[in-house]
Amino acid sequence: MTREHFVDPTMIHHFWDDSLDPILEVESGDVVHYDLLVAGDGQVKPGDTYSDVSFDFDTIYNLSGPVAVAGAEVGQTLCVEVLELQHGDWGWSAILPGMGILPDDFPVGYLRTFDLRRRDSAQLTNDIEIPLRPFMGTMGVPPRAGEKLSPFPPHLGGGNIDNRYLTAGSRLYLPVLRPRALFSCGDPHAVQGDGEVCVTALEAPLQGSLRFTLQPRRIATPAFVSGRNDEPAGPAYCTMGIAPDLMEGCRLATRSMIDWLVDGCALSPEDAYILCSLAGRLRILEVVDAGMWNVAMCMPLAILPESVVREA
């Protein structure tokens, strides 16, 4: 029988830090229900414009956790299944001076809020509506011992990966880098494009349920299977290249995909590389997070053998 847990939404923290006391310990296979605070909760309110808000970047991200996974050991993989996600009634998006990929073009701050009570889309103008695809912008584990790390840049343990493919039905694979994994999540998004170019998504409160499962395999980079969204012909297995340079991110993600194809599909490294060139998709997940960018190499499951798809 699946054990279920509910997380207190007020139990938040603001750093990746393996010395934090877990707020919960779960067994492999357990489900945890979250109620995530929007980024900037208490700082931005519905109807605000930029001049109404004093941003406090030290507390803008509200990470829920850490959740300890009993028995998780360094070198294993934590599978995080995204079971269900439901965004809240409102959200916001902003241009923040000095951030985003075009800081020189947009030196002036700008903020707008959205009414999301109409559940399936956000209205930008009278004739532009954006379909919503909620996901958690941040999911991860602390990467190193004894360090208190900013929540903004993503890292080997995931974190602020801003991966829009992690909608309901997706699975995220994280390397366990500290004993008991110590998973946290936050930065909920009602929708985001590939890139998150202006530095914010549609930031919105989110209720969600995750199932945690330990796997014995070792992975070199975080990976995922994309969920229900508007993507090509069903889900894909994808590897993430998190690096301060997009080309290096491309290399990391492609290498990690080749490893997976060689292990799982009994391909030679050469044929795996060619398969990446012919059918893989390099996507820029985010290019705005505190100097660490995230590139995905995605391989559609539809072209892979059944036995591999079952294991993915």
Add this chain to the structure above:
Amino acid sequence: MTREHFVDPTMIHHFWDDSLDPILEVESGDVVHYDLLVAGDGQVKPGDTYSDVSFDFDTIYNLSGPVAVAGAEVGQTLCVEVLELQHGDWGWSAILPGMGILPDDFPVGYLRTFDLRRRDSAQLTNDIEIPLRPFMGTMGVPPRAGEKLSPFPPHLGGGNIDNRYLTAGSRLYLPVLRPRALFSCGDPHAVQGDGEVCVTALEAPLQGSLRFTLQPRRIATPAFVSGRNDEPAGPAYCTMGIAPDLMEGCRLATRSMIDWLVDGCALSPEDAYILCSLAGRLRILEVVDAGMWNVAMCMPLAILPESVVREA
């Protein structure tokens, strides 16, 4: 009545060069039927392995053209509609030492050929088949006067853009940079992923039909509307950022998309930037072409006003 023209497949050239004599002059609205030679035609043969081939990179690309468009003036836009594409009976893919994004991981050359007589997919192994999505890897116009440019790096006039979204049903928009445009195409591909990471696609002969139409608008970068493929919820309007750095490519493509949204959708620049962040998709089209990479910012037409979609 549409005028139709057939191009002689043996009329090829190997440089972007505005001094070449056009092989054909067409009027705006005309259709041209092509029969494109595979890259490396006469160098690679069905069944070859790497040691069977002597690559001659000076003549590996066979560009068909140039086609002059009567009345085309610098500052206009050439719309190239991809009407139909049919790949040939075989193709090849290779790892070429020193090229691709992982040259240190794959220092040894490797080549394989594919039987494409089974029309809809290419068999990589007994249990991996890749669905085919043919397109022309190279379509473009010479960017500058009096220069003879290599066919490998893409440029402001397009060229070797390796854009897998230019399947049948797509439209490519190129800036007219020299009088009469002087369009050429080649580098036919039966299928390619986003990135073309190993440096080759599935290179294959291709028959195709293009319609050329002049538009009075001026565009800052090449752009396109994606065609029939396995992409999200219908076609997208996309801008291309061609640059020697992926981040710079992201910036160019996003700026060009913001310009288009501001002009066409009566959005403020701020809301256009936010729309790119919430619903745009940054995709790496190619990251292997002689030091010039190609990034697309794609906006699904489904979320844009009808009047804009009609014009796109």
